Amino acid sequence: MKKLFVFFVTVLCLSIVISCSNKKEQADNLPQMVEVELSINPDPGKMNQPISFEAKVTQGNDQVKDAEVIFEIWRAKDDKHEKVEIKHAEKGIYRLERSFSQEGTYYIISHVTARDMHNMPKKEFTIGTPSAPEDPNTKNSMDGMKMEDEGH
Template sequence: MKRIIWTILAVFVMTLLAACGNSGSSNDTEQESGNEEEEIKALEVDFEVPETAEVGETVQLKASVTYGDEKVKDAEEMEFEYWEKGNEDDSTMVQSTNNEDGTYTAEVTFDHDGVYEMYAHTTARGMHTMPEKSITVGDGASGEEENSSGSEGHNHGNHHAEGFGMHFDKPDSIKAEEKTDLTVHLQLDDNPFEDADVRYEIWKDGSENHEYVDAEETKAGEYYAGHTFAEAGSYKMIIHVENDEGLHEHKEVQLEVTE
């Protein structure tokens, strides 16, 4: 009789342990599935810009921001940047209005004919994206102007491959002997450009001593490095971007360092 009781107890314990194991496995599967769902979410920006406009006309720029199926109503950054084609160094930044429904808008006007390009800089949920659009104002640019602008952009090292975008977060102020954050965002065809080799080449105006600082990819498409400028003055910096597929892009920026 005792043997039967012990046998029943042993079977019961084994059944209980098996049930717990299956439950744990099920929970693990559910957790993995949840992680997979989290991983496939992406920050998406639907950037709406009219194809054409007249000189002096008020133009609305609109960005609808989503993260998966969620409307992003609290983006950390949402601003528009525009410039005349071939003259990206002379760009204008415009803060957007948060409509608190996942959309962000701004109004701009253009004072002369031309083709203008623009980014919708968006940072949210730890990611950054900057979809690009263009608009033709008035009669647009003549062939001669386009050729001239394209040549100038190339001479300054700011002519990029089709679909490639580069945005440098220019510091509001830089002080000598203090660490400065240098961050650049890269994208290709509106997607973060990952696994690139990014290096900052820095030198003071008039100096032959160039410093090279390697940047680290801290987020998808975001590359960071810290640098301390030894003394005040005007500096130039070239951002070099390369990858294993043979891409080589670069952009030059001017930096002012104060005491």
């Protein structure tokens, strides 16, 4: 009887060890998040002078060269948002140069889809004299979005 008890305890311990190692292997196999580093140069910018927008897309140490990247740009409190599809430039960098004919506070969101993941960082930038920024609770602001399931 004692031998049978020792046998069952040994089998139980082995089962626990094997189970734990499988969970670690599964965690090691999870893909890393796609990261997006959005930069604006210069900021603040000047009217009718080019501004460079760059999204550096990486996953771990890999530079992502096959992402779908769309820059969405608008002036604060403006309902008109411009969306521009961006192609890969170099080393995981997606770049757009644009000039602006109106001073004020602007926003950019880089919508990045790569390797079954989506990332969309947002930045504020200024051209000349800043205008009143968006209220984060308005419908125009991404900051005030409610992420609720509305029956979809």
